[in-house]
Amino acid sequence: MGTVLLEVRNLHAAVAGVEILKGVNLTVRAGEVHAIMGPNGSGKSTFSKLLAGHPAYTVTGGEVLYQGENLLALAAEERSRAGVFLAFQYPVEIPGVSNASFLRLAYNTVQKQRGGEELDPLEFDDLVREKLKLVEMEASFLERSVNEGFSGGEKKRNEILQMALLEPVLAVLDETDSGLDIDALRIVAGGVNKLLNPGNAVILVTHYQRLLNYITPHFVHVMEDGRIVKTGGKELALELEARGYDWVREEQAAGQLA
Amino acid sequence: MSAVQQLKHEGLPDGLARCWPDIAHDSAWLKELRTRAVDRVAKLHFPTARDEEWRFTDLGALRELNFEPAAAQKLHAPFADFERLIFPEAAATRLVFVNGHYAPEFSDTHEVPQGVTLTHLSGQGAVQDVLAARHLAQHADMHNEVFTALNTRLFSDVALLFIAPDVVCEQPLHLLFISTAQQTPLLSSPRCLIIGGRDSACTLVEEYVSLGEGVTFTNAVSEIVVEEGARMQHVRVQDEGHAAFHIASSTVTLARDARYQAINVTLGARLSRHTLGVVHHGPGTECAVDGLALISGRQLADTHSVIDHAAPHGKSTQLNKCIVDESAHAVFNGKIVVRRDAQLNDARQQSRNLLLSARARVNAKPELLIQADDVKCAHGATVGQLDEEQIFYLKCRGLSDAAARNLLTYAFAAEVVEKIPLVSLKTRLRAVILDRVVHAHASAEAA
Ligand SMILES: Nc1ncnc2c1ncn2[C@@H]1O[C@H](COP(=O)(O)OP(=O)(O)O)[C@@H](O)[C@H]1O
Numbered sequence: 234m235g236t237v238l239l240e241v242r243n244l245h246a247a248v249a250g251v252e253i254l255k256g257v258n259l260t261v262r263a264g265e266v267h268a269i270m271g272p273n274g275s276g277k278s279t280f281s282k283l284l285a286g287h288p289a290y291t292v293t294g295g296e297v298l299y300q301g302e303n304l305l306a307l308a309a310e311e312r313s314r315a316g317v318f319l320a321f322q323y324p325v326e327i328p329g330v331s332n333a334s335f336l337r338l339a340y341n342t343v344q345k346q347r348g349g350e351e352l353d354p355l356e357f358d359d360l361v362r363e364k365l366k367l368v369e370m371e372a373s374f375l376e377r378s379v380n381e382g383f384s385g386g387e388k389k390r391n392e393i394l395q396m397a398l399l400e401p402v403l404a405v406l407d408e409t410d411s412g413l414d415i416d417a418l419r420i421v422a423g424g425v426n427k428l429l430n431p432g433n434a435v436i437l438v439t440h441y442q443r444l445l446n447y448i449t450p451h452f453v454h455v456m457e458d459g460r461i462v463k464t465g466g467k468e469l470a471l472e473l474e475a476r477g478y479d480w481v482r483e484e485q486a487a488g489q490l491a
Numbered sequence: 492m493s494a495v496q497q498l499k500h501e502g503l504p505d506g507l508a509r510c511w512p513d514i515a516h517d518s519a520w521l522k523e524l525r526t527r528a529v530d531r532v533a534k535l536h537f538p539t540a541r542d543e544e545w546r547f548t549d550l551g552a553l554r555e556l557n558f559e560p561a562a563a564q565k566l567h568a569p570f571a572d573f574e575r576l577i578f579p580e581a582a583a584t585r586l587v588f589v590n591g592h593y594a595p596e597f598s599d600t601h602e603v604p605q606g607v608t609l610t611h612l613s614g615q616g617a618v619q620d621v622l623a624a625r626h627l628a629q630h631a632d633m634h635n636e637v638f639t640a641l642n643t644r645l646f647s648d649v650a651l652l653f654i655a656p657d658v659v660c661e662q663p664l665h666l667l668f669i670s671t672a673q674q675t676p677l678l679s680s681p682r683c684l685i686i687g688g689r690d691s692a693c694t695l696v697e698e699y700v701s702l703g704e705g706v707t708f709t710n711a712v713s714e715i716v717v718e719e720g721a722r723m724q725h726v727r728v729q730d731e732g733h734a735a736f737h738i739a740s741s742t743v744t745l746a747r748d749a750r751y752q753a754i755n756v757t758l759g760a761r762l763s764r765h766t767l768g769v770v771h772h773g774p775g776t777e778c779a780v781d782g783l784a785l786i787s788g789r790q791l792a793d794t795h796s797v798i799d800h801a802a803p804h805g806k807s808t809q810l811n812k813c814i815v816d817e818s819a820h821a822v823f824n825g826k827i828v829v830r831r832d833a834q835l836n837d838a839r840q841q842s843r844n845l846l847l848s849a850r851a852r853v854n855a856k857p858e859l860l861i862q863a864d865d866v867k868c869a870h871g872a873t874v875g876q877l878d879e880e881q882i883f884y885l886k887c888r889g890l891s892d893a894a895a896r897n898l899l900t901y902a903f904a905a906e907v908v909e910k911i912p913l914v915s916l917k918t919r920l921r922a923v924i925l926d927r928v929v930h931a932h933a934s935a936e937a938a
């Protein structure tokens with residue numbers, strides 16, 4: 234078994250005074266792929282953004298350890314530099330900033346922190362063109378403003394491109410599959426698979442089982458009303474696809490009564 | 492210093508009225524002009540906040556100070572200070588003025604091409620040039636503007652740029668005005684006369700900076716004439732020190748089918764006021780007048796513009812952007828006039844403002860005066876802050892809070908900065924914005 238990368242213990246969090254996460258527990262080890270599924274509004278994005286350090290969420294209880302350290306004590310940029318990566322459910326458009334300069338700035342900032350080599354625009358161009366192939370993106374995307382006017386699928390590919398450049402230790406992909414047609418889904422999943430290695434881990438937040446046909450998870454978790462209420466293997470995803478979430482709720486209610 | 496006449500009158504603060512430089516050696520027409528200027532100075536009053544046009548720009552602190560008109564002197568500054576102000580693109584097509592006086596030791600005009608006159612006209616006797624006599628003080632409004640009248644009385648050397656008809660000047664031209672801070676605060680009176688002859692084309696940078704810490708007062712007047720069919724790109728940069736007062740007017744006159752593009756950048760001065768007037772005199776003229784102010788601390792930057800369509804078939808676009816941090820205050824008053832018979836004009840104005848702190852202020856006001864009926868006119872104003880989701884996105888990719896804020900601030904400014912035709916100036920401004928020090932309070936307030 235790989236070393237423990239992420240340890241979430243009884244995590245409670247609130248936004249605007251409303252408690253959204255109500256006691257999340259999760260352990261992720263190096264080399265693992267975890268899927269978190271669950272109905273809309275169950276707290277999946279809240280959990281993802283909280284791991285990345287979004288300022289809107291207040292932790293009201295519990296703890297999160299990343300590589301044994303208190304993740305919650307780090308600012309968003311420190312988490313990113315330390316290897317935590319969030320692929321956004323809704324990637325943000327930044328008009329006026331070219332994708333190429335944004336990617337290079339991000340790459341060099343993280344490289345500097347990790348003691349790696351920073352690249353000038355020409356050197357970076359070679360690197361990024363290599364990575365573009367991974368997500369089958371045209372080089373013309375580099376000249377455009379970050380995510381501006383990108384289709385849903387293009388935005389998601391741009392997220393995976395960033396993941397490829399930043400080489401995270403722990404990647405959280407928040408519904409990277411939603412809104413993708415089957416070709417785009419295959420490309421994005423292929424990209425993620427190539428980035429997996431025994432030293433890193435991925436949390437796939439998804440609404441649908443179909444992504445899991447392309448990326449095989451070691452664990453499938455069901456999030457419901459701010460908690461992980463059920464954990465299983467990849468067959469759990471198929472069962473959820475066939476039966477919906479209601480039975481999990483019922484099973485949980487029965488469990489609580491017993 | 493030449494002999495000074497002691498003079499005092501009610502209109503001006505004591506310091507300003509104390510001494511007028513000698514004009515005994517001026518040519519007759521210039522003497523006559525100076526006399527009229529003094530007369531106007533005496534009749535016009537010094538603006539106060541009760542004047543509608545100066546509502547937000549309180550000159551109280553300026554009144555308090557005892558400024559003296561700056562005499563000619565050698566610049567004592569390390570070469571490095573000066574060198575950074577030179578654009579490689581215009582290294583041998585530049586005129587430098589120190590406190591309004593021509594500085595030959597810093598000027599270099601050896602690459603000024605045939606057909607282009609880039610020179611200074613000395614008030615002391617040499618101003619006989621027909622061109623100057625014809626144009627000087629004919630465009631700027633000395634009759635109603637006390638600062639223009641004051642400049643007309645006080646300027647010593649006029650920066651003159653003349654592009655002969657049909658000449659296309661490829662090299663950008665640089666007019667650099669340096670104010671130096673001294674024990675006694677000095678009043679500099681830079682004066683520019685810029686004439687693009689018929690069907691000519693040129694690009695010029697008019698720049699105001701100061702060296703040394705301390706109070707300076709620049710009162711600049713520029714008259715710009717774009718003749719029939721001529722094209723002109725004009726970048727104006729005001730980057731004086733944060734203790735400087737900078738009051739300036741630019742008056743642009745466009746003849747038939749002239750094209751004028753201006754980018755006015757305001758970075759410096761404790762208090763700055765730029766009064767910009769563009770008059771579309773002939774039919775078929777076009778102007779694009781953009782502005783960018785980037786201010787912080789307790790700076791005040793005021794731009795008052797009037798785009799006057801006095802002839803048919805004209806087009807104007809104006810994009811004014813203010814980026815205001817800390818307790819700074821930006822003022823933009825953009826007036827568009829379309830005269831009665833000036834049909835088929837198309838005038839567009841946008842005012843976009845970015846507040847980087849909760850204490851930052853902006854007063855942006857469009858003013859439309861449309862007397863013709865067949866015209867297109869559109870304007871809009873927005874005031875916003877940096878988007879916290881964009882900041883978070885950038886931080887999630889490793890950027891520090893400051894780097895994220897500066898990048899987004901640059902993105903806001905880019906629309907104006909990227910239009911600047913000199914790569915070196917563009918690069919300088921990009922660095923100014925991207926390397927800004929972000930004060931902790933800004934993020935705390937925004938959170
Ligand atoms: N910034 C926010 N302000 C207010 N409510 C929020 C905010 N973010 C999330 N919520 C609420 O938290 C709950 C969980 O949302 P979310 O984490 O987006 O769920 P999921 O990703 O599982 O669909 C929802 O009820 C949502 O309305």
Ligand SMILES: [Mg+2]
Pocket residue numbers: 277278279322407408
């Ligand atoms: Mg979600």
